[in-house]
Amino acid sequence: MRREIPRQGGILKTENILNLLPRNIVNDINLNQINELQEIRIRVNRNTIFKYDNDEFISNFIPDEKTIINILQMFCENSIYSYQSQICNGFITIFGGHRVGITGNIAMRDGKISNINYVSSLNIRVAKEIIGAANSVIKYVFDQEDGELKICNTLIISPPRMWKDNRFA
Numbered sequence: 001m002r003r004e005i006p007r008q009g010g011i012l013k014t015e016n017i018l019n020l021l022p023r024n025i026v027n028d029i030n031l032n033q034i035n036e037l038q039e040i041r042i043r044v045n046r047n048t049i050f051k052y053d054n055d056e057f058i059s060n061f062i063p064d065e066k067t068i069i070n071i072l073q074m075f076c077e078n079s080i081y082s083y084q085s086q087i088c089n090g091f092i093t094i095f096g097g098h099r100v101g102i103t104g105n106i107a108m109r110d111g112k113i114s115n116i117n118y119v120s121s122l123n124i125r126v127a128k129e130i131i132g133a134a135n136s137v138i139k140y141v142f143d144q145e146d147g148e149l150k151i152c153n154t155l156i157i158s159p160p161r162m163w164k165d166n167r168f169a
Helices: 031-036 065-075 080-088
Strands: 037-043 049-052 055-058 091-093 099-109 112-125 142-145 148-151
Touching: 031 037, 037 065, 065 099, 065 112, 080 091, 080 112
Parallel strands: none
Antiparallel strands: 037 049, 037 112, 049 055, 091 099, 099 112, 142 148
């Protein structure tokens, strides 16, 4: 039986990811915390892990290599070849801005990664809009000069998971 996934507004919907995952992974997601879901770690022969804002859940689901490849195939719209350049960068971006990190054995050609073979894990980072997250720093990004609003040269630095990509949404 298929569980009903809460609908969210906008393009960043978590359901964009969930609709591509196998039911045995989706069934382990705590739907009461769906808006707090940050990350899904899927590794060959290891428990699947769900990272929420303030919690982590280790699932009993342990995927094999074929399951990982099938999931990657779904994220690549059944055309891994068309995503090859992104895959060589170590991640793909799927609809909604969600990112899927990919690990495996790399093949090199002329000093560059030409392919990732034997994919061993996928790390799905859920994109989110955090309204008001930039309020405390936005005054440092814009400058008013001659009545015109200009963007200052800005470099955003912070530790991992500090939502750098969402500060100015």
